Amino acid sequence: MNNSFLSNISSAATWIWYPGDFEIVLANKMQNRRTERGTFFPVFWKIDSHYVLMDFHKVFDVPTEETVDIYVEGEYNVKLDGKAFEGSPKQITVPAGKHKINIKVFNQANVPAIYVKGKTIVSDATWLVTFEDKEWIDETGKASDISATKWVHAGSSNFNSPTQLPSEFMLPTRKQAAVSTLKGKNSMLVDFGKETFGFIQLHGLSGKGKLSVYYGESEEEALSAEHCETLDRVDVNNPEKKDKIMKLSKAFRFVNVQYDEGVTLDSVSMLYEYADVKERGSFSCNDEEINRIYDVSKYTFELNTREFFIDGIKRDRWIWSGDAFQSYLMNYYLYFDNETVKRTTYALRGKDPVTGHINTIMDYTFYWFLGIYDYYLYTGDKDFIVQNYDRMKTLMDYVLARRNREGLMEWMTGDWIFIDWAAELSKKGEVSFEQLLLARSLETMALCANIANNKDAATHYNTLAADMRSKLFNIYWNDTKQALVHSRVDGKQTENVTRYANMFSIFFDYFNEQQKQQVKTSVLLNDDIQKITTPYMRFYELEALCALGEQDYVLKEMKDYWGGMLKLGATSFWEEYDPTKKGAEHYAMYGRAFGKSLCHAWGASPLYLLGKYYLGVKPTAPGYSEYVVEPNLGGLEWMQGKVPTPQGEIELYVSKEQVKIKGVTGEGTIKLKSKSQPLGNNVTAVSKGNDLYEITVMPGVEYVINYKAQ
Structure with missing residues (x-):
């Protein structure tokens, strides 16, 4: 293992474990809280668990003798320079000099974890850990000095107190009152004013009998005792008034509480459960509807950012790779919370052996790779790549073993090809979208192999990626249709053209400029091509249009689509929206x-x-060491905001006459379309032709640029 790993680790002590184990176990706890009308509803893919026996060690050069406190989750022993202390000491003394500390932990119930704190000796992610030390002893009692042990650097998060046990982790809560309560005979209809998530709290509950809580994201759902998705049943036997908190957190806006004649209830409130992450990004503009869309998007994302990035708060509450991939991207522009990205990545991958696609879905395996590609671009965190490279390799080995004779991905028993919720979307044959995602995943593998210093593997994956891109266009491009067709069946192109592979090829930059313009007309702006009705794929459709400079069009689409949900009273954004539906039809699915x-x-x-794509900020080198800013008002009069980076926020204001920007890291390049040469303090505008100018942005300098928008 590279000893320079995590050179930026602080000297503060933290709880450590085998990387991915805490994340996997936490995901198991969270995802298996799902119930459907009171019935346990587990995930339907392979669940892994933690390694139960763990060996931690690190070599320290101690300047002076020091006392070291040891906290452990599990049974354990401690060795100093190979010699075991008696029992399981909570404190040891380490003399001055170079010493190796080993702590071996067994814990069947919870993740084996340690917290070590001395003056210079602390537990952190620089410790090495293994789940099998492969130590052997010969007939003389001598321990082997040659071992096949695979050591990796410890996993950690932010458990920085000895009393903050990883096994006891829970999200924080805060009290939240109802907006209104409609009392009936033996019932209460409680409205919390907007979509929310947490634990219902019953106040002044007494008597004897049955009580039911029916949850609803809409009033209609809460009032439908027979068809609401989630509920709680309570047996009441309280001579005195008591408060009761429901066992499981739920999603709702309304709750309908019904109870027997012998039961009394004073009121209902809730404990709002949330992830303690901080907003760093922002956006506002002259259009109040867009501001409202942004604010509701923020709240939607807040609700779905929990221990992990989950799909939705009412029904699944699971970690789906396709949903998580989009959440990572949103996160980079709002929270820039690396820990939640890493936890989610570990939880989705699980452990070897690989026995199926992530979430059982072929495209979701590819999104897992793409998420790592983007994580490195936005954060520059090489250490996470190195730590996960072996997991990436075994997952890619599984993928490549499932290609058909022509080296293409095709449905096999056990695979689910999802793509999107769309009526009569064919999954037969070799679907172009899956080949495109494989090509990008192979590019990710090549990138990460280089970071892991495996040059031969990098060459191999680059060769495979180039071959896949060649096949993509040789097999699926249709000159007559000016697009990639949806699939090939029995060696022949199908007639069907869908948006998916075509729009991804635009922002993956797989198309040349001529093809991009052809596809924009023949597919993206063509009403004869099957429309997308989920925000899931609208995400990519609108991204492709933005990448083509169609921000004016996209702004109108945003106001129509997301604004359409707001006009129907949405307080958070939905899984699917079809404007042709009416009333309660909007709530139905599956x-x-x-x-x-x-x-x-x-x-x-x-x-x-x-x-x-509007503020226009994106990294072009890992961790924002280089970045571009291509602001595009898209019909707005002005806009302003902050975009987070690993080192702070890039602040930006844009109108039709002026741009103000201040960067905090790396070297930025502003690209502006202007009728005249941009001028201003610290501004040196370089003409690139066709009224395009570039201005270099250095860290810590505020630039005020005057220009004339086209």
Whole structure:
């Protein structure tokens, strides 16, 4: 293992564990809280668990003798320079000099974890850890000095107190009152004013009998005792008034509480459960409807940012790779919270052996790779790549073993090809969208192999990626249709053209400029091509249009689509929106009257679009060491905002006459279309022709640029 790993680790002590183990176990706890009308509803893919026996060690050069406190989750022993202390000491003394500390921990119930704190000796992510030390002893009692042990650097998060046990982690809560309560005979209809998430609290509950809580994202759902998606049943036997908190957190706006004659209830409130992450990005403009869309997107994303990035708060509350991939991108423009990205990535991947696609979905395996590609671009965190490279390799080995004779991805038993919720979307044959995602995943593997210093593997993956891109266009491009066709069946192109592979090829930059313009007309702006009705794929459709400079069009689409939900009273954005539906039809999905999620992470995509394609800020080298700013008002009069980076926020104001910008890291390049040469303090505008100018932005300098927008 590279000993320079995590050179920026602080000297503060923190709880450490085998990387991914805490994340996997936490995901198991969270995802298996799902219930459907009171019935346990587990995930339907392979669940892994933690390694139960762990060996931690690190070599320290101690300047002077020091006392070291040891806290452990599990049974353990401690060795100093190979010699074991008696029992399981909570404190040891380490003399001056170079010493190796080993702590071996067994814990069947929870993740083996340690917290070590001395003056210079502390537990952090520079410790090495293994789940099998492969130590052997010969007939003389001598321990082997040759080992096949695979050591990796410890996992950690932000458990920085010895009393902050990883096994006891819970999200924080805060009290939240109802907006209104309608009392009936033995019932209460409680409205919390907007979509929310947490634990219902019953106040002044007494008597004897049955009580039921029916949850609803809409009033209609809460009032439907037979068809609401979630509920709680309570047996009441309280001579005196008591308060009761429901066991599981739920999603709702309304709750309908019904109880027997012998039961009394004073009032209902809630404990709002949330992830303690900080907003760093922002956006506002002259258009109040867009501001409202941005604010509701923020709230939607807040609700779906929990221990992990989840899909939706009412129904699944699971970690789906396709949903998570979009959440990562939104996160980079709002929170820039690396820890939640890493936790989610670990949880989705699980452990070897690989026995199926992530979430059982072929495209979701590819999104996992793409998420790592973007994580490195936005954060520059090489250490996470190195730590996960072996997991990436074994997952890619699984993928490549499932290609058909022609080296293409095709449905096999056990695979789910999802793509999108769309009527009669064919998954037969070799679907172009899957080949495109594989090509990008192979490019990710090549990038990460280089970071892991495996040059031969990098060459191999680059060769495979180039081959896939060649096949993509040789097999699926149709000159007559001026687009990639949807699939090939029995060696022949199908007639169907869909948006998916075509729009991804635009922002992946797989098309040349001529093809991009052809596809814009033949596919993206063609009403004869099957429309997209989920925010999930609208995300990518609008991104492709923005990448083509169609921000004016996209702004109108945003106001129509997301604004359409707001006009129907949405307080968070939905899993799916079809403007042709009426009334309670909007709540139905999956053959159930209230099956649709009215708060879905993929509905928050304006966070990403407005940050990347209107403010126009995006990294072009890992960790924003280099970045570009291509502001595009898209019909707005002015806009302003902040875009977070690893070192702070890039602040930006844009109108038709002026740009103000202050960067904090790296070297930025502003690209402006202007009728005349831009001028201003610290401004040196270089003409690139066709009224395009570039201005270099250095860290810590505020630039005020006067220009004339076209």
